[in-house]
Amino acid sequence: MVLEIIVMVKQVPDSQEVVIDPVTMNLNRSLTRNVTNRADENALEAALRLKDSVGANVTVVSMGPPQAETTMIECLARGADRAILASDRFFGGADTYPTGLTLAATISKIGKFDIIIAGEETSDSSTGHVGPGVAEFLDIDQVTYTSKVEYKDGYVIAERELEDGTEVVKVPTPVLVTVLLNSNVPRRQTLRRKIDAIRKGFEVWDHDRIGLQPEWVGVRGSPTIVRRMRPIKERERAAKKIELSAVGDLVKELYEKNVLKLEVDS
C-alpha cells in the first residue's frame, strides 16, 4: 500500500520585492511578482524525499486565485503527482481560520492521507497558523518546526529544531508536519516534467466541489479584520569606521548605552 502524502503550498508575493505604498499604506503589488512560498518548496522536497525512500503519492494542495497556476505547475514539475487548487471568489479575503478550514475540507475530500506536510509559515503573513489549524480541523497529531522527516512502519520520525537542541519525535500517522525554511535544497524542475505538467494540468476545486458553505469561508468566515497597516520607519544607522586601537572605547560605549551587559562569574 502506497503512502499518501499531501503537501500544502501557497503562492506569495516575492518577499524581496514587497513595497508598502507610502500613500495608501497598502502592499504595492504592481511591481511585485508572485513566487511559491520558499518554506513550502522545502515542504514539497521533504515529501519527494519520502517518495524516493519509501514510495508515496504526493498531492499538492493550495488555496488561492487562478494566478497560482504557476505554483501548481512548478510543484508538478518538481515531482508532485497531482495538484489541486482550491479557488473560488468566496475564498477571497480569508484570514488563517477559514484558510485552514478550506484546506482541511479539501484534504478530507481527497480522501485517505497518511502525512500532510506544510512549510513552517508563509513569507507574506508569517503567522504559522495554517498548518496547525488544518491539523486541528482534521483532528490529527502535528509536529511543527521540523528539519528532517522520515517514515517507518506507520510512524513519522521527525527532527524538531528547538532553541536549545534537536528533539526527535516518533508519531503514528496520520499526522501533519511543518517544515522549516531552508531545511533542505529543493530539487530542480526539469523541462520534461514541466511539459508533462502543463499538458496534464491541475485541478481547480470551488466551494461547492469541496462542500463548503460560502458564509464559512473567505472574508465572511474570517474572525479578524485588518484595520490599518503602516510601514515601519527604517532606523537611521550611523556607520562608523573603527580602528583596532579604539575597540576598547567602543566596548565601553556599548556598555554605557546598555547594549552590552557585564556578567561576572562568581
Next chain:
Amino acid sequence: MEIEEKLALLNYKTDPEYAHITVNPSICETCPDHFCTFACPAKCYTLIEGKLNFKYEDCVECGTCDVACSHGSVKWTNPKDGHGIKYKFG
C-alpha cells in the same frame, strides 16, 4: 553610490547548490592582470591580499568575466531552475 548599495537593490534567487560560474584558483594565482576585477560590473571578482576572491551570488549574468579572462580560468554557464538575477525593470 557604492556598488554594494546598488547590488543590494537587486532581487536574486540564489542557488545554494550550483555555482554557475567557477574559477580555477591555480590559474588566477599566476594571472598577471586580473582584468576580471576591473571588467565585472557587479564586482564579483576582488583581490584580497593579492589573492583572487570570487562570489557567484552577486552575479548579474552579463557574461563579461568570461570574455575578460583570457587565461581560461572562468567557466561560465547559465544558472539553472530559475535561479540567479531577477530583474524588475530590465
Next chain:
Amino acid sequence: MSEFDAIVVGAGPAGSSSAIKMASGGLNVLLVERGDPPGSKNVSGGILWGKDLSSIIPDWEKSAPLERYVERKVTSFLTHDSEIAIDFKTKKFQQDKTGYSVLRTRLDGYLARKAQQAGAMLVTGVTVDSLAMKDGKVVGVINEGETITSDVVILAEGPNPRVAISAGLREKPNDKTVAVGVKQVYKLPENVINDRFNLRGNAGFAGEYVISFLPNNVFAGGFLYTNKDTISVGVVINLETLRKDGKTHSFDIMEQFVQHPYIAPFLEGGQLQEYSAHFVYEGGYESLPKPYGNGYMMVGDTAGFSFSNGMILQGMNYAISSGILAGESAIEAKKDNDFSEVSLSRYWKKLEVSPAILDKKNFRGINSVVWSGLVHRTIPALLETSLQNMLYETGAPKKHLSQILLKSMSSTGVSSKDMMIQGYRLMRRM
C-alpha cells in the same frame, strides 16, 4: 516523429516573435525561457525602433507595455566640463511614432503571453543545457540529461548564447564582438520628467552620448531614455580599451556618467531602482555567424543582429524581424517536411534582403569608427575648443571660424590632413 515542430530557446523579443509567428501558422511550438518570469534576465538600453511587430501583433501600439514615444532625440559629446549636442525635436515623430522606450521585464512578459495565446507552450524557469544532435543534425534540446525532440530549434538566447556556443554553432563573444552595457533605472514622478525634459503627454527623450572624459583612453558611450515614471540611463563600455587601460573599473564608468555635470541634473531626486548589466552585440558584418544549419536557425543577438553607428543603437527591431523571418522559414520548411540545411537556407535568403543583414552590410567597418580615437577624443576636443573660442567673450577682437578651427586643431594635436582623411572615412561609414 518529433514531439514538437519547433523548440525556441529564449523568450526575448526574437524568440517570442518567432514563436508567435510559428504558432499562428499552425506549428506545434515549445518556447523555453530560463528566466522566471520571462524578461527577468534581460536588459536593453530601452528604445524599440520600427514597426516590426505589426505583422504578428497588429494592435501592438495599443496593447504592448510601451513607456513613451521618442519625440526628442539627442546625440551628444560629453567632455569633462562641456556638452556639445545635436538636439533634434520634430512633430514628425509625433505623427509617425518610430521609436518607443520600453522596459524589458514588461515587454518580454507581454510578448511571451502573446506567444502562449497564439498556441505555443511556454515553459519558464528551466535552462536548456545543450542541443541534442543526431547524424550532424540538431534534433532537439537537452535539459538535465533528458532530450525533448523537435524538427527545428530556434536559438534566441541573446548576446551570450551558451547553447549555440557549446554546440560550436558560433564563436564565443570577444572584445571586438561585444561591449558591456551597464544600466541604472531611476524613479521620478511623471510630471517632473515632463518638466525636466521639456515633454508633454507621452512624448519621450532619447539621448545617446559619446563619453570622452574618461581617463586613460577608455572608450564608452552613454544613453539616457525617459520612461513613463522612470529614467533608464547607462553606459556601453568598449572592452578592448578597458583591457588595454587595465586600471578603470566598469562600475566606476557608470558612476562617472551619472555624476557628469550635464547628466546629474536630469536624475536629481530620482530614486535608484535597479542596477543591471548585459552584453551589447557589436560585431560587424564580417563576424556574423552562419545563422542556420541542419535543424536549427539563430535569431536576434544570438545571430549578431544589432546596429550602432554612434547616432542610434538598435537591436530589438532586428530581433523581432529576424524572429519573424525564421518563423516564416520554419512554416515553409514544415510544408516541405524538410528541415535540412538546404531547406533552411530560405531563412538566409529572406535575411539578405532585410535590414538585419543590409544594415550590417552597408555599414561594414562602422565599429572601427564608432570606437575610434577620432570620435571619442579628437572630435569632442576640437568641438569644445572651437566653440569656446567662438562663444567665449574675452574682450579680444573676434576671429574667423576657419582661424578658430585651425588653432583648435593645432591645440588638440591634429593635422588638417589627418582630419580630412579621418573625417571623410567617418562620413562614408556613417
